[in-house]
Amino acid sequence: MKFLIAAGNYFILMAKVFAKPEKFNIYYKQFLREIENVGINSFGIVVIISLFVGAVITIQTNYNLENPLLPRYLVGVTVRDSLLLEFSSTMVALILAGKVGSSIASEIGTMRVSEQIDALEIMGVNSASFLILPKIVAAMFFFPILSLLSMFVGIFGGYILCLFTDVISPSDYIYGIQYVFYPHYISYAVTKTVFYAFIIVTMSAFQGYFVQGGSLEVGRASTKGVVYSSIMVLLANLILTKLILS
Amino acid sequence: MIEVKHISKKFGSSVVLENISVTFQKGITNLIIGQSGSGKTVLLKSIVGLHQVDEGEIWFDDRLYNTLSFNAKKEIRKEMGMLFQGAALFDSSTVEQNVKFPLDMFTTMTMKEKLNRVNFCLSRVNIQNANNLFPSELSGGMKKRVAIARAIALNPKYLFCDEPNSGLDPQTSILIDKLISDITKEYNITTIVNTHDMNSVIEIGEKVVFIHEGKKLWEGNNTEIMNTSCVELNDFVFATSLAKKIKEK
Numbered sequence: 001m002k003f004l005i006a007a008g009n010y011f012i013l014m015a016k017v018f019a020k021p022e023k024f025n026i027y028y029k030q031f032l033r034e035i036e037n038v039g040i041n042s043f044g045i046v047v048i049i050s051l052f053v054g055a056v057i058t059i060q061t062n063y064n065l066e067n068p069l070l071p072r073y074l075v076g077v078t079v080r081d082s083l084l085l086e087f088s089s090t091m092v093a094l095i096l097a098g099k100v101g102s103s104i105a106s107e108i109g110t111m112r113v114s115e116q117i118d119a120l121e122i123m124g125v126n127s128a129s130f131l132i133l134p135k136i137v138a139a140m141f142f143f144p145i146l147s148l149l150s151m152f153v154g155i156f157g158g159y160i161l162c163l164f165t166d167v168i169s170p171s172d173y174i175y176g177i178q179y180v181f182y183p184h185y186i187s188y189a190v191t192k193t194v195f196y197a198f199i200i201v202t203m204s205a206f207q208g209y210f211v212q213g214g215s216l217e218v219g220r221a222s223t224k225g226v227v228y229s230s231i232m233v234l235l236a237n238l239i240l241t242k243l244i245l246s
Numbered sequence: 247m248i249e250v251k252h253i254s255k256k257f258g259s260s261v262v263l264e265n266i267s268v269t270f271q272k273g274i275t276n277l278i279i280g281q282s283g284s285g286k287t288v289l290l291k292s293i294v295g296l297h298q299v300d301e302g303e304i305w306f307d308d309r310l311y312n313t314l315s316f317n318a319k320k321e322i323r324k325e326m327g328m329l330f331q332g333a334a335l336f337d338s339s340t341v342e343q344n345v346k347f348p349l350d351m352f353t354t355m356t357m358k359e360k361l362n363r364v365n366f367c368l369s370r371v372n373i374q375n376a377n378n379l380f381p382s383e384l385s386g387g388m389k390k391r392v393a394i395a396r397a398i399a400l401n402p403k404y405l406f407c408d409e410p411n412s413g414l415d416p417q418t419s420i421l422i423d424k425l426i427s428d429i430t431k432e433y434n435i436t437t438i439v440n441t442h443d444m445n446s447v448i449e450i451g452e453k454v455v456f457i458h459e460g461k462k463l464w465e466g467n468n469t470e471i472m473n474t475s476c477v478e479l480n481d482f483v484f485a486t487s488l489a490k491k492i493k494e495k
Contacts, residue, residue: 016316026350115334118296121404123348124323 053156076176327397
């Protein structure tokens, strides 16, 4: 029953979010601000994690491909496909659910408990649309860029490792990442990321928008936002993978 | 003028407002008083539409407000200004951006016109040289005054104030009360103030409505309140030993 009420409230909120904006230029300014908040501010964490994960996948793959009959360039192939198919879309989305999702839930939750959302409503502003829509659009626009960045940096991380260690030769690695490349993998990853962006922002915003109480409840809403959006990302991953790759 | 007719509100099984009817006149300061938990904030939030009433009617001049659609309510809300208990200024915006926000949202003014209006509203509430400060850099009284400036930016027809004096010292409280009263007269608007501050009642209570356990028990003005026979109101007004001594004299 609780789940049905929450689901109903979520869809009512979405109907408010996608109502016609009061003033497009104000929303555009909000969109640019959110590009910085949800996108550009996540550059650092995505680059650092992708760089290390790319290098670690290279080591682990090499460790598991010790059979001399297997060509060494398979390490490069595996690193590329792991990053393109799963890490740079789903794993990065889970990282962003933690960083961006918690930030959105706590920002909106704090606005709710400090009556700033009520103040917007009293002014005649559609608070749900004004606060959430620019975040959704910014995330759907920028998360795919972060995903693409993660692919490049992850592959580069593996290459750096090859340059400075004797795991495999850089030439084998380069050959591997170019071997039997399907561009479709990139569109698959980008498509998934667009869906994840929507899920992360709306689930987190939903938790923040309906928070009641004080700072403790805002903290709880933030945690719930991360947990629920992560679960929904994993569920969406399963469904989208089945739909796109089957 | 705002008319409330027979409104009731429940939260679950708990009755918070019960059959309240009252008229709030234009050009005077209307006060809703009562103990904490008496239902006055719920009444104010029901009037502005932040809570949906279960029964009754709320009229803004000749417009029945509480049954309107979300979009139709938005049009009336553009005529409202509200001062919240905690001021509710936007944390990440400066004082100037806070006051300018409704102008950005609902007017086609040029930037120069907007800044002129912002500076006028800020000077009206006696705030100077604070345009670029953030709410966290302001005192409690300044926050309330900036919130009033934001509330009057669009020349509202209705002004609502929820506990404007909470957390303020007595002198600042009187300044805020006087400001609300002056603005009400100057712009000839309908003002409703929620308070449990007796100083406010005496200073600006041209019409006072007493709410007790969700019911309206009394209405009158700041002179009549001193001689009321309503027991609950007497207990509220003369709650302190100092007030009791004054009454006895």
